[in-house]
Amino acid sequence: MKKAKKYSNPNTRPLDYLYRCVSQGPVNNGLKKDCTFEHTFMEGDHNCPLCGNKLERTTKGLSVSEILRKGQQIETRNKKNEQK
Ligand SMILES: [Zn+2]
Numbered sequence: 001m002k003k004a005k006k007y008s009n010p011n012t013r014p015l016d017y018l019y020r021c022v023s024q025g026p027v028n029n030g031l032k033k034d035c036t037f038e039h040t041f042m043e044g045d046h047n048c049p050l051c052g053n054k055l056e057r058t059t060k061g062l063s064v065s066e067i068l069r070k071g072q073q074i075e076t077r078n079k080k081n082e083q084k
Helices: 064-083
Strands: 016-021 038-042 055-057
Touching: none
Parallel strands: none
Antiparallel strands: 016 038, 016 055
């Protein structure tokens, strides 16, 4: 049997997270009041391309595979409850 190593499988695809720039106050030498840069990246350390501030991973940006995993957990829990 061949083991498919394709990233099309959500279970093996690297996780993407929503990162947000949290820099406050004037950034980019005062050209911008604040920075609201948001983008999904793979897990790791990322810096804002606009102001160079370190991006923080947000909790609201669940990746598809994380949502699927959570859905499975809830489903399993529901099934356990039904068996009672
Ligand atoms: Zn920024």
